[in-house]
Amino acid sequence: DIQMTQSPSTLSASVGDRVTITCRASQSISRFLAWYQQKPGKAPKLLIYQASSLQDGVPSRFSGSGSGTEFTLTISGLQPDDFGTYYCQQYSTYRTFGQGTKVESK
Amino acid sequence: QVQLQESGPALVKPAETLSLTCTVSGGSMNSYYWMWIRQPPGKGLEWVGFIYYKGGTNYNPSLRNRVTVSADTSKSQFSLNLYSVTAADTAVYFCARGVPKEGSSSPGFFDYWGQGAQVTVSS
Numbered sequence: 001d002i003q004m005t006q007s008p009s010t011l012s013a014s015v016g017d018r019v020t021i022t023c024r025a026s027q028s029i030s031r032f033l034a035w036y037q038q039k040p041g042k043a044p045k046l047l048i049y050q051a052s053s054l055q056d057g058v059p060s061r062f063s064g065s066g067s068g069t070e071f072t073l074t075i076s077g078l079q080p081d082d083f084g085t086y087y088c089q090q091y092s093t094y095r096t097f098g099q100g101t102k103v104e105s106k
Numbered sequence: 107q108v109q110l111q112e113s114g115p116a117l118v119k120p121a122e123t124l125s126l127t128c129t130v131s132g133g134s135m136n137s138y139y140w141m142w143i144r145q146p147p148g149k150g151l152e153w154v155g156f157i158y159y160k161g162g163t164n165y166n167p168s169l170r171n172r173v174t175v176s177a178d179t180s181k182s183q184f185s186l187n188l189y190s191v192t193a194a195d196t197a198v199y200f201c202a203r204g205v206p207k208e209g210s211s212s213p214g215f216f217d218y219w220g221q222g223a224q225v226t227v228s229s
Contacts, residue, residue, distance in 0.1 A: 036216075
């Protein structure tokens with residue numbers, strides 16, 4: 001099984017901050033990686049697919065990069081609506097999610 | 107705008123069968139994979155299984171012996187049956203649309219999700 005490890009598990013940030021979340025795969029997944037945002041009591045929302053492609057309707061302050069085993073999600077200028085939990089998901093072999101990174105208000 | 111809605115019992119007894127249905131509206135089921143994904147309380151996400159619109163299925167190896175996914179495309183619905191449930195199956199169950207992985211006959215990422223159905227396994 002491909003394991004996905006996110007860091008940090010929790011991140012405290014302020015509105016306007018640049019935020020970076022890292023996701024590492026236990027083996028190479030090429031660019032078969034997606035990022036989701038989830039708010040309490042809601043379904044995850046797709047932000048990024050194919051490591052760096054922005055889903056329609058997602059603000060351009062979200063960006064993704066990486067390939068192989070290391071990936072990052074960057075929020076350039078955190079907005080109040082961006083607080084929540086972020087998950088990465090690989091779809092190279094089967095599909096597995098990272099454990100999540102909670103972005104909370106500092 | 108594609109919308110998905112889960113329905114089914116919120117409480118299931120141990121050793122019984124968990125059954126959920128997802129109704130798809132605003133779009134066709136053609137050309138996509140239709141997924142079940144679950145989230146235990148306070149934990150992360152786990153894919154349970156999926157069905158392709160043409161009928162092929164695949165399941166998480168950890169659940170393979172206890173799960174079936176079926177579909178009725180004429181009703182724009184697909185369903186989950188999870189057998190012999192235990193407390194460990196307590197979770198929010200999401201249905202979602204899987205976009206085909208580039209160059210492959212399997213789902214990649216998930217672009218539309220239902221709101222989720224809380225299912226508790228308890229006597």
